[in-house]
Amino acid sequence: MQKMLVEGGHVLNGKVRIGGAKNSAVALLPAAILADSEVILEGLPGISDVHTLAALLEEIGGSVELEPGNHAIHIHPEKMISMPLPNGKVKKLRASYYFMGAMLGKFNQAVIGLPGGCYLGPRPIDQHIKGFEALGAEVTNEQGAIYLRAKELRGARIYLDVVSVGATINIMLAAVKAKGKTVIENAAKEPEIIDVATLLTSMGANIKGVGTDVIRIEGVESLHGCRHTIIPDRIEAGTYAIAAAAAGEEVIIDNVIPQHLESLLAKLREMGVTIEAGDEQLLIAPGKQLRSVDIKTLVYPGFPTDLQQPLTSLLTRAAGTGVITDTIYSARLKHIDELRRMNGNIKIEGSSAIVSGPVRLQGARVKASDLRAGAALVVAGLMADGITEITGLDHIDRGYEDITDKLTSLGANVWREEMTPQEISQHQNS
Numbered sequence: 001m002q003k004m005l006v007e008g009g010h011v012l013n014g015k016v017r018i019g020g021a022k023n024s025a026v027a028l029l030p031a032a033i034l035a036d037s038e039v040i041l042e043g044l045p046g047i048s049d050v051h052t053l054a055a056l057l058e059e060i061g062g063s064v065e066l067e068p069g070n071h072a073i074h075i076h077p078e079k080m081i082s083m084p085l086p087n088g089k090v091k092k093l094r095a096s097y098y099f100m101g102a103m104l105g106k107f108n109q110a111v112i113g114l115p116g117g118c119y120l121g122p123r124p125i126d127q128h129i130k131g132f133e134a135l136g137a138e139v140t141n142e143q144g145a146i147y148l149r150a151k152e153l154r155g156a157r158i159y160l161d162v163v164s165v166g167a168t169i170n171i172m173l174a175a176v177k178a179k180g181k182t183v184i185e186n187a188a189k190e191p192e193i194i195d196v197a198t199l200l201t202s203m204g205a206n207i208k209g210v211g212t213d214v215i216r217i218e219g220v221e222s223l224h225g226c227r228h229t230i231i232p233d234r235i236e237a238g239t240y241a242i243a244a245a246a247a248g249e250e251v252i253i254d255n256v257i258p259q260h261l262e263s264l265l266a267k268l269r270e271m272g273v274t275i276e277a278g279d280e281q282l283l284i285a286p287g288k289q290l291r292s293v294d295i296k297t298l299v300y301p302g303f304p305t306d307l308q309q310p311l312t313s314l315l316t317r318a319a320g321t322g323v324i325t326d327t328i329y330s331a332r333l334k335h336i337d338e339l340r341r342m343n344g345n346i347k348i349e350g351s352s353a354i355v356s357g358p359v360r361l362q363g364a365r366v367k368a369s370d371l372r373a374g375a376a377l378v379v380a381g382l383m384a385d386g387i388t389e390i391t392g393l394d395h396i397d398r399g400y401e402d403i404t405d406k407l408t409s410l411g412a413n414v415w416r417e418e419m420t421p422q423e424i425s426q427h428q429n430s
């Protein structure tokens with residue numbers, strides 16, 4: 001096990017390139033199950049979630065080859081079988097639930113262990129199950145695994161009670177080969193959903209209305225392989241934009257779609273950060289004095305819950321009081337205690353964090369409790385006096401490719417060290 005050390009006070013300058021979108025990749029890999037021939041996915045991020053999903057595809061009989069260097073993966077689904085995946089790697093990440101929709105769509109049956117991932121409070125999959133049942137599947141929970149069985153899948157009209165990215169994608173995966181027409185109402189509109197639909201359409205699926213709140217799918221009999229390039233990761237791009245605002249002079253963020261980040265860029269501009277947006281680049285130059293802002297997370301195109309935590313760190317540098325309210329995951333406040341250890345002046349009231357600033361953060365020993373909390377602590381470490389020691393790197397590595405190297409290339413002083421046996425036991429018991 002390793003820990004990350006961040007020495008604050010170094011100014012970030014230069015260019016950083018953003019990788020493929022984690023939240024697309026984790027759905028695109030299971031979607032490949034639905035094809036009858038080779039699927040090539042280009043631009044995948046080199047993160048642990050991608051390796052976990054690739055291993056799961058091999059477990060069910062697929063052959064997966066990673067092209068060295070350019071992040072392309074070749075998936076051969078021809079020999080895949082409907083094998084139960086009740087535990088093991090499935091439990092490592094939440095997005096393994098996309099195997100439910102993909103295997104149900106391909107084989108009319110699936111057995112998938114209940115998913116894991118970051119603990120962010122209740123994240124039920126009832127909307128996914130409701131969708132599968134509407135399409136004609138029988139769904140049961142037996143010994144902690146979800147059993148899906150259908151004689152055949154038939155198109156249906158499905159209204160989602162809550163806007164859910166996971167449920168929207170999972171129902172799409174199950175419906176593309178169902179007989180007849182499926183309509184998903186109150187569908188999520190995230191760019192990652194459009195990315196998955198683009199892949200499915202290239203495979204021969206008939207999908208209309210993606211990016212709006214009504215998606216219409218006409219079932220087809222079979223899907224073929226294709227080549228697809230993943231969109232850039234808007235959350236990784238947003239994290240580096242926040243880091244640049246926190247500790248940068250002039251930072252260029254390359255391989256980004258600025259429209260995907262409009263809610264964040266608007267807030268950064270409101271805080272006094274200078275931003276120039278090009279076709280696939282952002283130039284971030286923070287002002288001398290940042291002003292505090294209020295944030296309320298909402299479904300896309302609102303402010304992303306995934307950027308709430310890193311932005312909390314930035315607010316400690318801003319003058320005034322800012323209120324951050326997470327309407328998506330109310331339990332997504334575990335980073336607050338760690339930021340307080342670093343001298344952050346933050347109070348929690350209900351599902352809101354009230355941040356007063358500006359304060360000078362102090363380096364401390366802190367623990368990443370989930371992926372984006374880890375990003376928040378890295379941003380805090382860049383601003384803090386002294387050295388910040390971050391444990392729980394397995395969370396950070398699930399969503400940020402080469403974060404140590406990328407920050408170092410911008411001029412940060414960031415490195416990793418092996419943890420001592422004593423530190424490991426302290427980390428596990430904390």
